[in-house]
Amino acid sequence: xxxxxxxxxxxxxxxxxxxxxxxxxxxxxxxxxxxxxxxxxxxxxxxxxxxxxxxxxxxxxxxxxxxxxxxxxxxxxxxxxxxxxxxxxxxxxxxxxxxxxxxxxxxxxxxxxxxxxxxxxxxxxxxxxxxxxxxxxxxxxxxxxxxxxxxxxxxxxxxxxxxxxxxxxxxxxxxxxxxxxxxxxxxxxxxxxxxxxxxxxxxxxxxxxxxxxxxxxxxxxxxxxxxxxxxxxxxxxxxxxxxxxxxxxxxxxxxxxxxxxxxxxx
Numbered sequence: 423x424x425x426x427x428x429x430x431x432x433x434x435x436x437x438x439x440x441x442x443x444x445x446x447x448x449x450x451x452x453x454x455x456x457x458x459x460x461x462x463x464x465x466x467x468x469x470x471x472x473x474x475x476x477x478x479x480x481x482x483x484x485x486x487x488x489x490x491x492x493x494x495x496x497x498x499x500x501x502x503x504x505x506x507x508x509x510x511x512x513x514x515x516x517x518x519x520x521x522x523x524x525x526x527x528x529x530x531x532x533x534x535x536x537x538x539x540x541x542x543x544x545x546x547x548x549x550x551x552x553x554x555x556x557x558x559x560x561x562x563x564x565x566x567x568x569x570x571x572x573x574x575x576x577x578x579x580x581x582x583x584x585x586x587x588x589x590x591x592x593x594x595x596x597x598x599x600x601x602x603x604x605x606x607x608x609x610x611x612x613x614x615x616x617x618x619x620x621x622x623x624x625x626x627x628x629x630x631x632x633x634x635x636x637x638x639x640x641x642x643x644x645x646x647x648x649x650x651x652x653x654x655x656x657x658x659x660x661x662x663x664x665x666x667x668x669x670x671x672x673x674x675x676x677x678x679x680x681x682x683x684x685x686x687x688x
Contacts, residue, residue: 426460431641434475434505434678435648442472443510446564450519451572454579457525457586461571462518463564471511477644477677478502480593480627480634482526482538484519484545486558494555496545498530500538501628505679517558517567519575523634524589524626528580535628549578589626592619596631597638603663605631639663640677643670647685655682 426447430436439445443466450458459481466472483499490512527535530548538548545552553574561567592612596602602611608631609616623631639662646653659670675681 429645431645432477432479434477434644439474442466442468442474448564448568450568451576454572454575456590457522457528457579458575459520459522461568462516462520463567464516464518465514466510467513468511471509473507473509476502476506476508477637477640478506479520479641480523480629480637482521482535482628484521486517486553486555488515488555488559490514494559496552496555496558498538498543498545498548500535500541500543503540503629503633505677515559517571519571522590523593524586526628527626528583528586529575529578531580531583534625536624539628551578585622586626589622592622592631593627593634596634600661600663602635605635608635635663636673637677639670640674643674643682644678644685647674647682653682 426449428447433439443464446463448461448463449455450461459479478501480501482501484496485499486494486496488494521529526538553570558567558570558574561570592608595611596608602608605616605619609619612619614622620630623629623634627634629637642662643658646658655670656667659665659667662670664670664673671681
């Protein structure tokens with residue numbers, strides 16, 4: 423598999439985030455790569471508070487967090503349905519695990535992934551044996567933090583799950599193939615009914631296929647809005663499968679909070 427993604431899709435005003443914090447993506451151990459997108463590491467030491475904003479991917483995250491002198495903690499963050507905002511102040515550190523869409527359930531197989539959607543829960547509410555947060559956050563050496571994540575997740579994984587692999591492949595198809603615009607089209611390509619597809623996504627991804635299709639299209643529109651000063655919004659709406667520009671603008675504004683024309687590339 424390829425290394426960690428280098429794009430900034432989903433991050434609102436990525437240049438400003440990178441100016442405020444030290445952000446890295448790291449590759450997990452080989453045995454974890456089929457199920458994980460990457461690890462993401464953030465450290466900050468801020469003279470003034472800063473709020474980061476993210477249009478979430480259809481992914482579950484496991485996040486180990488340290489804020490100033492507060493006690494370290496870890497939580498499972500299910501797929502966020504709305505714009506995610508995190509306020510940062512002072513000094514802190516986060517070590518996150520972004521699972522591939524469809525890749526989380528082999529690590530927590532007792533419940534459907536939709537159980538976690540829209541929720542942030544203590545890790546020990548989800549995993550039978552959560553890792554002590556200080557084991558991950560404590561080492562000064564970044565490689566040691568990555569090694570701690572590897573060791574914990576390799577011990578936690580329950581083994582191959584063909585249905586997880588199927589769900590991950592379908593989400594990858596939606597992410598990479600613009601021609602997939604309707605749930606019925608995706609179901610026909612997979613040779614199943616739309617209802618069966620909905621059940622697979624609820625169990626393994628956490629949201630329905632229609633939501634995934636729309637979210638990836640909004641990610642692409644956000645990236646274009648922040649990088650291109652002369653976006654042809656009507657043409658882009660057609661490329662992304664919208665019936666007209668107004669529908670794209672409506673979905674974008676509902677998700678991000680402002681219309682696409684409010685963004686200007688730096």
